[in-house]
Amino acid sequence: MKQTALHDVHAALGAKLIEFGGWHMPVQYAAILDEARCVRTTAGLFDLGHMGRVHVRGKDAVRFLDRVCTNFVAKIPVGAIRYSLFCKPDGNPIDDLLVYREPESVYLVVNASNTAVDLAWLHEHRAGFEVEIDDQSDRTGMLALQGQRSTEVLARLVTDCDLAQIGYYKFGFGTVCGIPNTRISRTGYTGELGYELYLDNSEVVRVWNAILEAGKGADVRPIGLGARDILRLEAGMPLYGHEIDATHNPIEAGLDFGVSFKDEKGDWIGREALAAIKAAPRKALVGITTDGPRVPRQGARLFRGDHEVGYVCSGAVSPTLDTNIASAYVELDCRAVGSALEVDFKGKRQPCTVRELPFFSRTRK
C-alpha cells in the first residue's frame, strides 16, 4: 500500500488506517459523526495526498484536454476550475476530475484509485497533440481545510494572497508557511467554504501541523475519509465507484454541468453516446431519506409496491440532517421529490422518500 507524507503523523494521532484506492489512509481519528459535525460547525483538515495531480503543458494542452474531457476546457477562464470527466466512447466515465485552467497549461486533480488508468488514457490519446503530461502525484501532497472558519485560520499562515479574493472554484498562488508560489484553490468535497493546498511532499507535514496549531482556538481537527464520505454525500457530490463508474454515465447522474455539447468544443471522446443518453435518459440520480433506523448501503434495492424501481449508490448516517441519507438511481417516474418508496434490507422493507440533491450545501444553495 502507498503512504502519503503524513502517514506516520496519522498513526501518531491515533487514526484508524484503512486501504483506500491503493493507499493506507486515515478513515477516522475520533467518532466519524463528530468529525462530520466539526467540519459543519468550525473547520476540519484533510490529507488528500492520495489523489492524483497531473500538470499538462505544451502548446496543445487545452485542445488535447478538450478532446478527452467532457467539459469545454478552452472556455474556462484562466484562474478558474471546472468539474469534468474522462469518458470512454460509450459515454461511461473512467474517472471524474477537476480542471484548473492556467495561462499556458492545465492542472488536473483525479481520484487516487484511477490515477494510473487516467494517465494511461491520456497517453493513449495524445498522438497528434504537442503536450507534456507531468504526473506530480508522487512528489507532491495536498491538504484540504474545510468549514466556515477555514478562511480565518488559513489566513494566519498565508502572505501575499488575499484568500477572500479567491472565489468559489477559483485558484491563486500565495506564500503558505513561508513556501512561495503555493497553489491555493477554493474547492472541496464537503459543501462547505474551504480551500485545497498543493505542496511538495517535503513541506506537507510542516503545513499540516501549522494549520492544526493555527486552528486550535477555532477547534480545527483532523478529519478522516469516513466523515469525508458523509460530507460529500450530504453535498450531493459523486464518488467514482458509487454514483458514476464504468456502467453509470454522468448525464443520468445529473452531472450535465460538467458535459459540454457546444460545437466549438469540437468532437470529444464519448460525446455521441452522451448526447444520445441526454436525449433519452432512462434513470435519474436522486436523494433518499429513510424513515427508520437502517442505513441504505450501496446495492440495496428500491421498490414501489412489488415493482423494483432502483438501487442505492451511497448511503450514510447524516448528522447534519439528523436522518439516514442515500443517493440512488430510480426509474424516471419515481424521480419526483416526495415520491414514497421502500428500501429492501434482506427482505425487510423500510419506507424512504425521494429528496432533492444536494441535501446540504453552503456553497451551492
Add this chain to the structure above:
Amino acid sequence: MRPNDRKYAQSHEWVKIDGDVAIVGITDFAVQELSNGNESDLVYCDLPEAGRTLAAGETFGEIESVKAVSDLYAPIAGEVLETNAAIEDHLEILSKDPWGAGWIIKMKPERKSLEGLMDAAEYEKFVASKKH
C-alpha cells in the same frame, strides 16, 4: 483477560451457560472493530424474533455502524428465547458492558456442551493473531 465463565466463537460472539439458558453476546474486540472505540458510531441492531430456531453458525441478526453492517452468528444451535430490547435504542450498552448488560439474545441450547468454541485464553491468542 476476558471472562473465563464463557466460550468464544471465531466470529467474536460469546456464549455463557446459565442453568437451562445460553446467553449470547459479542466481545469487546467485536465492539471495538465495529465502532473503533466510539460508541456513537454504532447506529442500529437487528435482532431475531423469539421462537426462531438457529443452527450453529447461522446469521441471527446484524449490527450496523456508521461505516458498515456486520452479521451476528449463532455460536451454538438452539431456539431464541428472548432478545435484549434495551440495546436496540441504547447501543452504547454494548461498549460499556459487552459481558453483562450488553447481552444480545438468550437461547434454549440444543446441547449443553460448548465444544468447538474457544476458552478465554484461546480467544486471547486468536484476537492477538488478528491484530496487525
